[in-house]
Amino acid sequence: MTKSIMIVGVGGQGSLLASTLLGKLLVTEGYDVKVSEVHGMSQRGGSVVTYVRYGDKVYAPIVEKGDADCIISFEKLEAARWVQYLKKGGVIITNTQQIDPMPVVIGATEYPSEILSELSEKVTVDALDALSLAEEAGSSKAVNIVLMGRLARQLDIPYEKWEDALRLVVKPKFIDINLKAFALGYNYSE
Amino acid sequence: MKELLIGNAAVARGLYEAGCSIVSSYPGTPSTEITEFAAKYDDIYCEWAPNEKVAMEVAFGASVRGKRTCCCMKHVGLNVAADPLFTLSYTGVNGGLVICVADDPGMHSSQNEQDSRHYAQASKVPMLEPSDSKEALEFTKLAFELSEEFDTPVFIRMCTRVAHSQSIVETSERVLPEDKPYEKNPQKFIMVPANAKLRHPVVEQRTLDLTAYAETAEINREEYADSEFGIITSGTCYQYVKEVFGESVSVLKLGMVNPMPVERIRNFADKVKKVYIVEELDGIIETHVKNLGIECTGKEMFTNIGELSQLSVATAFGMDMPEFASVDTNVPGRPPVMCAGCPHRGMYYTLAKNKITVLGDIGCYTLGAMPPPNALDTTLCMGASVSGLHGYNKAGGKDTEGKTVCVIGDSTFMHSGITGLVNISYNASNSTVIILDNSITGMTGHQQNPTTGYNIKGDPAAKIDLETLCKAVGINRVRVVDPYDLAQCDAVLKEELSAQEPSVIISRRPCVLLKSVKLKPALTVCKEDCKSCKMCMKLGCPAISMHEGKADIDATLCVGCGVCTQLCKFDAIKDGGEC
Structure with a gap:
């Protein structure tokens, strides 16, 4: 049975490291894995998405509507943008951070401030302030790893394996910050 | 060894x-990383050529000398390289020659979604189409063998979903082919009419031989x-078909999409009651199958616009959409934007302020078409801004x-x-060309080019001097401005537009994302000084927004470029800590 995970956010937020970590971990666990992302135009502050699929044998590299077991969103508006891709019974893990898109910045439209509560009425949402937790870990750039820590709760892979995979993808001088960020995400409770 | x-x-x-x-390649999404990854192998000489035509001709020369060689480009790059392509088909090769072309169905980062398989058919060059990374590796190796065996260049057709998807490959060691010394062979390599007339039948026979293969x-x-119907497919569409049907349906997967087999398709069609063709973009397999007199269903079920997916395949075959949730709130779009501190912004602000008509081109700066600054009037293809400006001014004259x-x-x-600039000079239009020189190839992810002074490996290289180059083609008025200096941009723009001869303005400042660029501390808005006039908002800088009626600068995005400071009439924007 193929599992589908989506990592969504705003171009430049560091989703690449998150998908690299996840890919390496899943390969090590012996799964067939496909990770798909789009480069180029969309990376310049636009909405970005990475698809991760794994199982005994994975065919399609992309995730479609109603197919994702879990969506990890780096920004709350992006969680709403991609919610149609969530499978019935799936979980959205989202950072509560707000990043105004250009139509909001220039006043053409408003940021829907109640978007998280509306989402929570429709699907299971696990929301956390990953930016604050990342800063607590020692770097605002570790938002991606905080969210991976949160994802670890959803997957049936031992905590130590995640730590091993982190050591493979993070430079040694940043590993302590990232291990802490991962733990903060994993252990977070409201 | 297994790798993702x-x-x-x-x-x-x-x-x-x-x-x-x-x-030898020119960068273009989604093909760029092939050459970037190849450059990591010290055993392969890699280069960024100025364009795809040059790249393909470099590959031709290297092949004639007897080396295995490759050039890579995106689908529209193949238009640029079409001239050498069609005759390269006639000459054939000495060392194996592979052309990697990456299509972009869905136009994630492209100006059209042309189907490169047309080129393979038109130029009579074989084309292999991998469906995942494992096949991308295997087919590339096979392509060299076919190239040398059948004396032809060979296409590898990638698409975004294969080019940018990771999957598991099995790697092995490098094996060097036997050296193939160059032997003079005018009938093969000098394509004048007398020789080309001899080569054309060779090409036709080659297609017959490849069809037999x-x-x-x-x-x-x-x-x-054990299914009622069968599906003929290729590339990433094969993956969608398998995702939907698994082992429950008969499939003919074409790894080689030009030329396509005849008897195998007949045999396949004989064994199933109905044949469907699943392919992205144009109905090329479908046309081939129908030309064989075989009934099949393709484009009447599947669009020739954009990408297919497992969902579009499933629903086309009448399966239900899966259940999914959605929100009632309108979710504002998040289009890509020019980065905070982008050097293009100052020049675009100046052009918009002066209500200038702007013919645009292909790159990050195409984002200048978005509001604000909403500054562009056209974008066609690489280089078309310069030649188009000449035509526009010839048609408009003094107007x-x-x-x-x-x-x-x-x-x-x-x-x-x-x-295009040579044309402006030679055929004398009073045109002003602005070169947005950010000292890098930006949109494709920071590739070096002949103006940067570095090669693909990052080693120092000859640096083409744009001022000298423009003067050499006959442009007397060449000005350089700093796009962070709005007053200078405005003054120079007005001077050059009023001059009665062609001119070039080089708007020069390196891309703010380059590691070599030293960023300044973030600026802040002193709330008591901000009069909410929104002048700073006209820049369309993602770091600036209005909060509670006052301008606000996001310190995590701002790089202190200071362009907004110049627009603020109330001196409300200051260095961090001054408020």
């Missing part, structure tokens, strides 16, 4: 293992199941000269802007 690689890295690995020794080739594969410019990046100018 994106398709483009797998092609690069295939180049390495096949003993390819020369790669396709009848038994392992890269074309039947997967029979448009002085009110119209074109903008083109440094890399795009080297790619195909120079010839």
Whole structure:
């Protein structure tokens, strides 16, 4: 049975490291894995998405509507943008951070401030302030790893394996910050 | 060894293992990483050529000398390289020659979604189409063997979903092919009419030979199941078909999409009651199958616009949409934007302020078309801004000269802007060309180019001097401005537009994302000084927004470029800590 995970956010937020970590971990666990992302135009502050699929044998590299077991969103508006891709019974893990898109910045439209509560009425949402937790870990750039820590709760892979995979993808001088960020995400409770 | 690689890295690995020794390419999404990954292997000489035509001709020369060689480009790059392509088909090769072309169905980062398979058919060059990274590696190696066996260039057709998807590959060691010394052979390599007339029948025979190969080739594969109907497909569409049907339907997977087999398709069609064709973009397999007199269903079920997916395949076959949730709230779009501190912003602000008509080009600066600054009027293809400006001014005369410019990046100018500038000079239009020189090829992810002073490896290289180049083609008025200096941009723009001869303005400042660029501390808005006039908002800087009626600068995005400071009439924008 193929599992589908989506990592969504705003171009430049560091989703690449998150998908690299996840890919390496899943390969090590012996799964067939496909990770798909789009480069180029969309990376310049636009909405970005990475698809991760794994199982005994994975065919399609992309995730479609109603197919994702879990969506990890780096920004709350992006969680709403991609919610149609969530499978019935799936979980959205989202950072509560707000990043105004250009139509909001220039006043053409408003940021829907109640978007998280509306989402929570429709699907299971696990929301956390990953930016604050990342800063607590020692770097605002570790938002991606905080969210991976949160994802670890959803997957049936031992905590130590995640730590091993982190050591493979993070430079040694940043590993302590990232291990802490991962733990903060994993252990977070409201 | 097993590795998780994106398709483009797998092609690069295939180049390495096949003993390819020369790669020349021009960057273009989604093909760029092939050459970037190939450049990591010290055994392969790699370069960024100024454009795809040059790259393909470099590959031709390297092949004539007897080396295995490759050139890579995006689908529209193949238009630029079409001239050498069609005759390269006639000459054939000495060392194996592989052309990697990456299509972009859905136009994630492209100006059209042309289907490169048309080129394979038109130029009579074989084309292999991998469906994942494993095949990308294997097919690349096979392509060199076919190239040398059948004396032809060979296409590898990638698409975004294969190029940028990671999947597991099995790697092996590099094997160098036997050296093939160059032997003079005018009838093969000098394509004048007398020789080309002899080569054309060779090309036609080659297609027959390749068709015979396709009848038994392992890269074309039947997967029979106990099903009523059968599907003929290729590339990423094969993955969608398998995702939907698993082992429950008969499939003929074409690894070689040009030329296609005849007897194998007849046999496959005989074994199933109904044949469906699943292919992205144009109905090329479908046309081939129908030309064989075989009934099939293709484009009447599947669109020729954009990408397919497992969902579009499933619903086309009448399956239900899965359940999914959605929100009632309107979710604002999040289009890509020019980065905070982008050097293009100051020049675009100046052009918009002066209500200038702007012919645009291809690169990050195409984002200047978005509001604000909403500054562009056209975008066609690489280099078209310069040549288009000349045509626009020839048509408009005094009505448009002085009110119209074109903008083109440094890399795009080297790619195909120079010839347009030669035309402006030679055929004398009073045109003003603005080169947005950010000292890098930006949109594709920071590739070096002939104006940067570095090669693909990051080693120092000859640096083309844009001022000297423009003067050499006959432009007397060449000005350089700093786009962070709005007053200077405005003054120079007005001077050059009022001049009665062609001119070039080089708007020069390196891309703010370059590691070599030292960023300044973030600026802040002193709330008590902000009069909410929103002048700073006209820049369209993602770091500036209005909060509770006052301008606000996001310190995590701001790089202190100071362009907004120049617009604020109330001196409300200050260095961090001054408020």
